[in-house]
Each structure stands twice: as C-alpha cells, then as structure tokens.
Amino acid sequence: MDVKTSFSDDSQSCEDAKLSPYLEKIDSQVFDDLPPTDGGLHAWLFLAASAMIEALFWGFASSFGVFQSYYRENDVFPDTDIVAVVGTCATGMAYLGCPLIITTMILLPRAARWFSTIGMTFMCLSLALASFSTTFTHLVLSQGLGFGIGGCIAYSPSILYMPEWFDKKRGLAFGTVWAGSGLSGILIPLALDKLLVQFGFRMTLRIFSALMFVLAAPLLYFHKPRLPVSKVTQYERLNLRFLLSRVSIVYQMGNIAEALGFFLPAIYLPTVARSLGASSFVASLTVTALNLASVFGSVSMGHLSDRCPTWICVAISTVGTVIAVFLIWGLSTTLPVLILFGVAYGLFAGGYSAIWAGMIKDIQKVNPGADPTMIFSTIAFGRGVGNVVSGPFSEVLIQADHWQGQAIGSYGRGFGLTIVCTGLTAFLGGSSLMARFLKCI
Numbered sequence: 159m160d161v162k163t164s165f166s167d168d169s170q171s172c173e174d175a176k177l178s179p180y181l182e183k184i185d186s187q188v189f190d191d192l193p194p195t196d197g198g199l200h201a202w203l204f205l206a207a208s209a210m211i212e213a214l215f216w217g218f219a220s221s222f223g224v225f226q227s228y229y230r231e232n233d234v235f236p237d238t239d240i241v242a243v244v245g246t247c248a249t250g251m252a253y254l255g256c257p258l259i260i261t262t263m264i265l266l267p268r269a270a271r272w273f274s275t276i277g278m279t280f281m282c283l284s285l286a287l288a289s290f291s292t293t294f295t296h297l298v299l300s301q302g303l304g305f306g307i308g309g310c311i312a313y314s315p316s317i318l319y320m321p322e323w324f325d326k327k328r329g330l331a332f333g334t335v336w337a338g339s340g341l342s343g344i345l346i347p348l349a350l351d352k353l354l355v356q357f358g359f360r361m362t363l364r365i366f367s368a369l370m371f372v373l374a375a376p377l378l379y380f381h382k383p384r385l386p387v388s389k390v391t392q393y394e395r396l397n398l399r400f401l402l403s404r405v406s407i408v409y410q411m412g413n414i415a416e417a418l419g420f421f422l423p424a425i426y427l428p429t430v431a432r433s434l435g436a437s438s439f440v441a442s443l444t445v446t447a448l449n450l451a452s453v454f455g456s457v458s459m460g461h462l463s464d465r466c467p468t469w470i471c472v473a474i475s476t477v478g479t480v481i482a483v484f485l486i487w488g489l490s491t492t493l494p495v496l497i498l499f500g501v502a503y504g505l506f507a508g509g510y511s512a513i514w515a516g517m518i519k520d521i522q523k524v525n526p527g528a529d530p531t532m533i534f535s536t537i538a539f540g541r542g543v544g545n546v547v548s549g550p551f552s553e554v555l556i557q558a559d560h561w562q563g564q565a566i567g568s569y570g571r572g573f574g575l576t577i578v579c580t581g582l583t584a585f586l587g588g589s590s591l592m593a594r595f596l597k598c599i
Contacts, residue, residue, distance in 0.1 A: 192384060192385065193384060195322070195323060195324060195325050195384070196323075196324055196325055196326055196327045197327075200323075200380070200384070201323045201324065201384075203377070203380040204319065204323050204380055204381065204382070204384075205323070205324075205331055205334065205335065206377060206380070207274070207377040207378065207380045207381040208313070208315075208316040208320070208335045208338075208381065209334060209335045209337075209338035210338065210373060210374055210377050211274060211277075211278065211312050211313050211316065211374060211377075211381065212313060212316070212335050212336060212338040212339050213338035213339055213341060213342035214278075214281070214342065214370045214373060214374055215252070215281060215305075215308075215309035215312060215313060215339075216249075216252075216309070216336075216338075216339030216342075216343075217338070217339045217340075217341070217342025217343045217345075217346045217449070218305075218342070218346055218366065218370075219245065219248045219249050219252070219305070219306070219309065220249075220339060220343050220421075220424050220445070220449060221343060221346045221347045221350055221424075221445055221449075222244065222245030222248065222424075222425060223245070223347075223424050223425045223426065223427060223428045223429070223445050224347050224350040224351055224354070224428055224442050224445065225244075225245070225301075225350065225354075225359065226241050226242060226244075226245065226425060226428070226429065227428040227429055227432060227438065227441060228354045228359060228438075229241045229359070230429070231432075231438075234359065235291075235293065235294040235297065236293075236294065240294075240550065240553050241294070241297075242425050242549050242550075242552055242553055243298060243302070243549045243550060243553070244297050244298055244301055244302040245302070245421070245425055245549065246421060246425075246545055246546055246548055246549030246550075247298055247302030247303050247306060247546070247549065248301065248302050248303075248305045248306040248309070249306065249421060249542075249545050250306065250542045250543075250545040250546035250549070251302075251303055251306030251307050251309075251310060251542070251546075252306045252307075252309045252310040252313075252542070253310075253417075253538045253539060253540075253541045253542025253543075253545055254539055254542035254543070254546065255306075255307055255310040255311075255542075256310060256314065256317070256534075256535040256538035256539055256542070257532070257535040257536055257538075257539050259273070259310055259311055259314040259535075260314055260317060260318060260531055260532065260534075260535040261396060261532075261535075263314060263315070263318050264318075264391075264392055264395050264396065264531075265391060267387045267388060267391075267392075268387055270315065270318065270383075271315075271382055271383065273311050273312070273314060273315050274311075274312050274313070274314075274315045274378055274381040275378050276311055276312075277308050277309065277310070277311030277312025277313070277314070278308070278312045278370065278371065278374045278375075278378065279308070279371075280304065280307065280308030280311060280312075281305055281308035281309055281312060281370060282308075282367045282368070282370050282371045283304075283308075283367075284300050284301065284304030284305040284307075284308055285300070285301065285305060285363045285364070285366055285367035285370070286363070286364060286367040287300040287304065288300035288301035288304075288305070288363050289359070289360040289361070289362075289363035289364045289367070290360070301363070315381055315382075315383075316335060316381070317531055317534050317535065317538075318383075318531050319381075319382070319383045319384065320332065320335075321530055321531065322383055322384040322385050323384050326464075327464070328464070328515060329460040329461065329462075329463040329464035329512065329515045329516070330457070330460050330461050330464060331460075332460055332512065332514075332515055333456045333457040333458075333459065333460020333461060333463075333509075333512045334456075334457060334460070336452075336456040336460070336511060336512060337452070337453040337454075337456045337457050339449070339452070340449045340450060340451075340452035340453030340454075340455075340456060340504070340508065341449075341453055342449075343445065343446070343448070343449025343450070343452065344446050344449050344450045344453075345446075347428075347442040347443075347445040347446050347449070348439070348442055348443075348446060350362065350442070351438050351439050351441075351442040352439070353365060354438075355438065394527075394529075395529040395531070395532060396529075396532065397527060397528065397529070397532075398532065398536070399525065399528075400521055400522075400524075400525035400528035400532075400533060401536060403521065403524050403525055404524075404598060404599055405520055405521050405523075405524055405599045406521050406525070406533075406536075408589065408590050408593045408598065408599050409517045409520070409521065409537070409590055410536070410537065410540045411589055412472075412586065412587050412588060412589040412590050413517075413537055413540045413541055413544070413587070414540045414541070414543055414544045415544065415583050415586035415587050415589065416510060416541075416544065416583055416584060416586065416587025417540070417541040417542075417543070417544025417545050417548065417583075418544040418545075418547060418548050418551070418579070418583040419548065419579050419580035419581070419582070419583030419584060420507060420510070420541075420544070420545070420548075420580075420583070420584075420587075421545055421548055422548060422552050422576055422579070422580050423448065423483075423487070423499075423500070423503055423507075423580060424445055424448055424449075425552070426552070426573060426576060427441075427444035427445055427448065427496065427499075427500060428441040428442055428444060428445060429441075430444070430496060430568060430571065430573055431443075431444050431493060431496055433571055433572070434491075434492065434493055434496065434571075436493050440493065443497060444493075444496055444497055444500045445500070446500075447497045447500035447501050447504065448500035448501070448503055448504040448508070449504060449508075450501070450504065451500065451501040451502070451503070451504025451505045451508060452504040452505075452508030452509075453504075453508075454504075454505060455504055455505040455506060455507075455508035455509035455512075456508055456509050456511070456512050457512075458505075458509060459471055459474075459475065459509030459510075459512035459513060460509075460512040460515065462474075463512055463513055463515050463516040464515075466516075467516070468513060468516035468517055468519070468520050468590075469590065469591060469594050471509075471512075471513045471516055472513055472587075472588050472590055472591055473588065473591055474506070475506050475507065475509055475510045475513065475587075475588070476584060476585065476587055476588030476591065477506075477588075478502065478505065478506030478507075479503065479506040479507040479510075479581075479584040479587075480581055480584050480585050481502075482499055482502035482503050482506060482507075483499075483503070483577060483580050483581035483584060484577070484578075484581045486498055486499040486502055487499040487503070487568055487577055487580075488567050488568055488569050488577050488581075489566065489567035489568070489569075490567055490568050491567055491568070496568075507584065510587065511541075514534065514537055517533075517537065518530050518533045518534060518537070520599075521533050544583075551579075552576060552579070555575040555576050555579055556572065556573070556575075556576060558575060559572055559573065559574050559575045559576070561574035561575070562574075
C-alpha cells in the first residue's frame with residue numbers, strides 16, 4: 159500500500175517545525191531529544207516494521223488467486239463461481255476503511271500507538287476463523303471482510319507516521335514499504351500451493367495465522383510515532399476541502415478507474431495458466447512473477463516520483479501497462495509468455511501506487527493547508543471503491559464472455575472481456591495526462 163511533504167535541513171528544530179503547522183501545539187523543548195529523520199536506527203526500525211506489516215497483509219491478499227484456483231477446482235463451497243468476491247473484499251476493505259481509521263487515529267492520538275498491534279491480532283484471528291468456514295458467506299466475512307479490516311488497522315500507522323520519520327527520502331521509503339508486499343508475494347503463492355495440496359485450505363489458513371503473528375510480533379514495538387503526542391486534538395487536519403479542487407478530482411477519477419482492473423490479473427492468472435495445461439505449482443509462478451516485478455516497479459517508481467513531475471510517472475505506468483495487457487496477455491498462448499506478462503504488468507502497474515506521493519504533493523500545491531495523510535486516505539478510499547466493484551464485475555465479465563474459440567490468444571480462452579476491461583481501466587488510469595494536455599490541471 160503508499161505521501162510527501164518537504165522539510166528543511168538547516169537544523170533538527172527547523173526540520174521538525176516545518177513538518178506540520180500543528181507542531182506548535184507540542185512543547186518545542188522536546189525537539190532536541192527526537193531521533194533524526196531520513197535515517198538512524200529508529201527510522202530504519204520503523205521502516206522495517208512497516209514493510210513487515212505490508213508484506214504480511216498485502217502479500218497474502220494479493221496471492222488470493224492461488225486460493226481461488228483451489229476453491230474452484232475442489233468445489234469447496236457451492237458458490238465458487240463468485241469466489242473472487244472474497245479476495246476483492248479483503249483488499250477493498252483495507253482501502254475503504256483508510257479514511258475512517260486515519261481519522262480515528264488523529265482524534266485518539268494516544269490510542270493510535272497500538273493500532274498496528276490491534277490490527278495484526280484481528281488479521282490472525284480472521285484467518286483462524288476462516289479455517290472453520292462451512293459456507294461461502296463465512297469465508298467472505300472472515301478471509302474477506304475480517305482480514306481486510308484488520309489489515310487496514312495494522313498498516314494505517316505507517317501512513318500517519320511516515321511523514322514524521324522520512325522527509326527527502328519519503329517516496330523511496332514508501333516504495334520500499336510497498337515492495338515488501340512484492341517480496342512476500344514471491345514466496346507466499348508458492349507456499350500456499352504446497353500447503354493447500356498437502357494439508358487443504360483449513361490447515362493452510364491456520365498455519366498462516368500463526369506465522370503472521372510470529373513474524374510481526376517482534377517489530378510491532380517499533381511501529382510508533384517519532385513526535386510526542388499532541389496535547390490538543392488536531393481537528394484542523396480533518397479538513398477535506400481539498401477534495402473539491404480540480405487536481406484532486408482528476409487524480410481521483412483516474413485512481414478509481416485504474417483500480418477497477420488493477421487486481422484482476424493477480425486473481426485470474428493462475429486460472430488462465432491452468433487453462434493452458436500448467437500444474438497448480440507452475441500456475442502459481444505467474445503470481446510470483448507479477449509480485450517479484452512489483453518490487454522493482456514500486457521502488458523504481460517511488461524513487462522516480464521523488465525526482466520527476468507526476469505526469470511523467472503516470473505516463474510511464476499507463477503506457478507500459480496498456481501495452482502489457484493488450485499485446486502480451488491478450489496474445490499469449492503459452493505459459494512463458496503469460497509469465498512474461500506477469501513481469502511486465504508488475505513493473506508498470508505495480509508501481510502505480512508509488513505515484514500517490516507525487517499526486518499528494520501536487521494536491522498540496524493548490525491546497526497548502528491540506529494534511530498529507532488525509533489526502534492519502536481519500537486516494538486509498540477511491541482505490542477501494544474500484545477494487546470492491548471489480549470483484550463481482552469480473553465475474554460478470556467471465557460469464558458474459560462469448561469470445562472463446564472465436565478470437566486469438568487469451569482473448570479466445572474465456573478471458574477476452576476481462577483482458578479488455580483491464581486494459582481499458584489502465585488507460586483511463588492515465589486520464590490526468592489528458593487533463594494536463596487540455597490544461598485542466
């Protein structure tokens with residue numbers, strides 16, 4: 159998951175003073191004792207904790223395609239035709255809940271320190287409960303909604319506290335955190351496939367529930383704010399007037415459109431691979447390739463967003479994604495080409511969220527008083543809207559697809575409409591380029 163403002167380097171005091179207008183409410187005498195920004199042991203430990211939480215939640219959530227393939231092939235539940243809803247519920251709720259969780263943390267700053275611990279506990283319990291599911295509804299409520307809500311609570315402190323720990327390296331820091339999900343996404347699909355085949359979905363969910371707790375627990379202590387808790391509730395930070403600005407509207411429209419198709423490849427690639435005759439293990443490699451490429455895509459785009467105008471980053475991501483979807487995925491007839499698509503899609507589409515840092519900076523230019531974390535949370539909400547809609551929408555596309563046997567490549571293998579939808583939404587995700595060309599922003 160992905161904010162940025164700028165501080166000066168003249169002195170630690172000046173740097174902290176520019177972090178936010180709300181720092182005036184905190185005793186300035188404590189500034190000298192604060193750990194440094196953009197480096198130092200405490201900053202790197204915070205980044206490590208953020209990356210671990212990101213890796214555990216988003217790495218698992220983005221690997222749902224492996225679960226979907228298993229649920230469908232083994233007819234685990236009666237409603238397996240709409241099982242994609244489980245995956246989109248998890249990721250969608252994580253995005254949709256972001257504004258509410260961030261607002262709660264701002265209003266309850268002392269309690270906010272423990273949100274990551276609460277969220278991780280909720281995630282682990284949700285997976286454990288999912289292992290006892292006997293109906294599709296149980297699975298949606300636990301592995302879908304419950305896991306997604308827990309993930310949102312767990313990673314929200316990363317969004318709120320990252321501006322306190324990183325300034326000039328903000329884009330790179332967020333890119334590194336988001337790369338965590340890509341790294342875990344390399345291993346998790348392979349592990350899931352092995353565990354599902356050997357133990358079934360119930361034991362697999364229980365194993366991951368325990369594993370997540372063991373991996374996250376040692377780092378949760380370091381997932382904390384750098385600045386002392388304000389004695390005054392910062393209601394000013396909740397100002398949402400920036401939502402009415404033209405720049406914000408244009409970016410949000412493109413963001414929602416991009417999200418409508420963004421998650422579909424990760425969900426359906428294993429199923430597409432199986433239709434080409436691949437084993438379940440080899441099919442899971444398609445998601446692994448996508449997630450591996452997303453690591454480089456996120457870090458590279460985050461680094462680029464620190465140095466280049468936002469429109470350049472959007473152009474690179476949009477053009478690369480559209481070409482990958484329509485040409486490589488659409489015309490693929492063999493597994494190597496499908497894996498090549500996963501790599502290309504991960505590189506270009508996987509870095510889209512890293513551009514949020516640049517979008518936030520652009521929105522702040524025309525809305526100087528806007529809080530970056532609130533801007534981030536609203537962008538995340540927009541992505542959640544597109545994500546949640548994409549689940550049931552994709553199932554409709556699969557059922558309505560009549561191109562099978564009548565078109566070339568993967569267009570004629572029952573996924574034609576899904577491919578077209580993914581490509582079109584990626585194209586619309588770059589709508590800010592057209593707005594810039596027309597001088598609307």
